[in-house]
Amino acid sequence: MSTLNPVLEKLRGGLIASAQAYPGEPMRDPRTMDEVAQACVAGGAVGIRAQGLADLALITQHVDVPVIGLWKDGHDGVFITPTLTHAIAVASTGAEIVAIDATRRPRPDTLTFAQTVEGLKQARPGILVMADCGSLDDAKAAQDGGADILGTTLAGYTGERPTTDGPDVELIDQVAAIARVPLVVEGRVHTPAQAALAMQHGAFAVVVGTAITHPTTITSWFADAVRNA
C-alpha cells in the first residue's frame, strides 16, 4: 500500500459518511441527500458514500471529497450495483469509486465480480471499485478479482456471518490479515467508540451510515430508551 492511488490516500484514516434514504421515506430526495452529504463533510467526513444516480449527480458536484457511489436495485440477493450496466452508470455520475456487491452469489447479468470489475475498468479507465463483502471468502475472491477496497458492508446480511450488534470485529480481523488493499469497515458502526475499535483492528477507513444520516432509526433508539427507562 506504499504507492496508493491518490483518491484512496484521501480516505486513509478517516470517516466516510453514508447518506442514503430508503424508498418511501420522507428524506428520499436527491436534494436532501445532497445537503446531508455536505453537512457530513462540514463535520469532518473525508468521503461520502451515496446511492442512486440522481443523488450522486448532485453530491459529486457539491462535495470536495471522494464519493463512493452505488445503485441499489431490488432488495433480495444481489442488489448493490448488481450488474456491469449499473456499475458503468454509477461511474458516469462522477463518483470516483463504485461500490459493487462482491458476494459470490449469482448476479442478474451472470457476470462474475471479476468480470464486472474488468468490464467497468475498460469502460471507465481510472475508476476504483469498493467490494461490498459479506464474509472472508468474499473478500479473498474480491481481492483476487481486482477490488481496490475491501468493505465489510454485507457482513450479517448474506447468511455467512452473524448479524452482530455493532461491527463484525471477528470478520474485520480475518480480512485485515489477508488484505493487500485498503480494508474499509462498514456496517452497524453505531458509536464513535465502535468506529475507533474498527480502526484499532486494522481498518483503513470507516463508513458510518445509519448513526449519522438516518434520523428515523436514531430517533427510535432514543424513543425506545426513554420508553423503557
Ligand SMILES: CC(=O)N[C@H](C=O)[C@@H](O)[C@H](O)[C@H](O)COP(=O)(O)O
Ligand atoms: C446492507 C446494506 O444494504 N447496506 C447499505 C449499503 O450501502 C446501507 O443501507 C447501509 O446504511 C450502509 O452500509 C452503512 O451501514 P450502517 O447504516 O449500518 O452504518
